[in-house]
Amino acid sequence: MNVPEGAAPVEPVPASAAGVFGDAWPQVEQFAAMLVAEGELRGLIGPRELPRLWTRHLLNSSPVAPFVDAGVRFADIGSGAGFPGVVVAIMRPDLDVHLIEPMERRTTWLEDVARELSLSNVSVVRARAEELHGTASYDAVSARAVAALKKLVPWAAPLIAPGGRLVALKGERAALEVTEAEKVLRKHKLTDTSVHEVLVPGTDEPTRVVTAQRVR
Incomplete structure (x- = not known):
């Protein structure tokens, strides 16, 4: 990879990365x-x-993909640089992926990525999640490093179709965040909340995925 002059060194690609991403590897x-x-x-x-591009960002985003059903409408709130939304779109070409991001320079980047990687399953939406309440509906909604769960749920839940799923990437405090969000989860009709610890090959610690189902 060509690293810009003066930039920090790039983390070496873990030997296991190609296996994690499978057919998606060239685009990743x-x-x-x-x-x-x-x-x-x-x-x-x-x-x-x-220096932690692979372990902290790319590989860390990959566990979201298995928690999303086949062929559904998937939205990533606050996509930013594309984590996990772009990674999921690459790994799951069967999904109709919507990358929701309010900042123009980031949506421009996401559009550039979708074009360069020929991601025909990606739509970029410039908006805050709450601006889409009542007008957009998805079968699965993800978020990473957006907000604590009790703050994230009121933004995300109205976008989840009945029977759909929240799939949030969280850190070490995942279980505590779930406890702190119990009331708001119930209020927004999200049930069966679980914290899944996924050890991705090539990373040093588990990636935590919080899932919850929207009541039909």
Whole structure:
């Protein structure tokens, strides 16, 4: 990968990465190359992120994909640089993926990525999640590093169709966030909340995925 002059060194690609992404590997590599070349320059990732690009961002995003049913409408709230939305779109070409992001420079980036990677299953939506309440509906909604669960749920739940699923990437406090969000989860008709710890090959610690079902 061509690293911009003065940028931090890029984390070596873990040997297991190609196996994690399977058929999606060539596009994931291309996405990574775009992030290395332009991510910091365009204000999408911080200067300390290149040394952990694979473990902290790309591989960390991959566990979302198995929790989404086949062929559904999928939305990623606050997509930013494309985590996990772009990674999911690459891994799951069967999905109708909507990347929701309010900042123009980020939506421009996401559109550039979708075009460069020929992701025909991707639509980029410039909006805040709450601006879409009552007008948009998805079978699965994801978010990563957007807000604590008790704050995220009121934004995300109205976008989830009855019978649909929240799939949120969370950190070490995942279980505590679920406990703190119990009332708001019930209020927004989200049930069967679970914290899944997924150890992705090539990473040092589990990735935590919080799932919850919207009552039909």
